[in-house]
Amino acid sequence: MATKLNRRAVLAMAGASTVLLAAPLAAQDDTLRLAFIPQENPDKLLGDIEAITGWLSEQIGVPVEGFVTIDHAAAVEALRNGDADISFMGALPFVLAEAEIDAIPLLSEVYRGDPSYTGRVFVRRDAGIQSLADLRGRDIAFADPISESGYLYPLAEFERAGLIDRPEAADAFFGRVFFAGGYQQAMQAMAEGLVAAAGASQYADLLLTPEQQSQVTWIAESDAIPSHVVIARPGLDVGLRTRFVDAMMMLNKPEHRDKLRFLYGPDGYVRADPAAYEGVRDLARRYGLLK
Structure with missing residues (x-):
């Protein structure tokens, strides 16, 4: 799936920190x-x-x-x-x-x-989105392109619903697709209305403020993930x-x-x-x- 905006841009949109990397210190044999x-x-x-x-x-x-x-x-x-x-x-x-x-x-x-959990597709309660089909042409943020609960498992729910037939088809289904760099960043983008939905862990809403948590819900849940x-x-x-x-x-x-x-x-x-x-x-x- 192609990323339409780079990860750093989405982080900035979501108000998340732009301090992404703390470089490791010089290697030591006993460290x-x-x-x-x-x-x-x-x-x-x-x-x-x-x-x-x-x-x-x-x-x-x-x-x-x-x-x-x-x-x-x-x-x-x-x-x-x-x-x-x-x-x-x-x-x-x-x-x-x-x-x-x-x-x-x-x-x-x-x-x-x-020792397992699920991936979910989250939306704002006031967005009028009741099903995965309602996300056609809308923007979505996933956590990371090699995240199971933050990408593959939520995306698989669109396949299960018959809305896409392969991962590459997601670009044609959604408006724009973003990889936000983490659960919190994806959820923040959704909660602030920057995207219509977020694919993330079932517990990712706990990374939002209490007020934001009351404003979001989920519309699809994946199979269990280790x-x-x-x-x-x-x-x-x-x-x-x-x-x-x-x-x-x-x-x-x-x-x-x-x-x-x-x-x-x-x-x-x-x-x-x-x-x-x-x-x-x-x-x-x-x-x-x-x-």
Whole structure:
């Protein structure tokens, strides 16, 4: 699908931060480097990263640094180049990274007791949009071109409804299509009326203000998607990888759960099951993203 405006332009339209990338510090052999994707305002995320990396450093016993990438693809590239050792990302970027660089799944997020979630198509309540068909000729913002809940799964609902027959046909169905760079940016563009709809995670409305939340609704919901996953580059030292996982699992304990708010706010983590992502692999193959 072609992007009619670039990502930076949409961020500016939505009033989001234009600080998209905090470059990783110079690599050090004894430093664990974490890449974060900008699902929410990058400025807030930078503050969260500083808090959680400090705690992880204490638990693991080595310096831990974090940085925000522009998008999922940049996170995968950072893993490939060794600029990052571990990354937090969606299920689709993980299966692509698995195929491209043999990335290893470590942990899956849990929300409301479930290691899965859905993608939704959100609209403003006052827009007069009742169904997906009502979006013909209207503008839509997706989170990221390699996001499962922020692109592929919501887009698949238009196929299921018989409105498009392949992803490339979306350009002819919609007015304009934007990739906003994250859930919050896509939702903000929709909430402010800059686009008619947003494709994002079922929880993405929680990134809006309470007033905005009361003004939006959703009109379509996807099949279940495995939750976001924490992955490692294949060459990362096994002992360090194990210590990182053990530290992250400590966040499930009551005395440490308050720190989950610094990691996109899940309810906790479970050890990742590679088999859980087979449905995502199938969808990626159907859309030509995997062979």
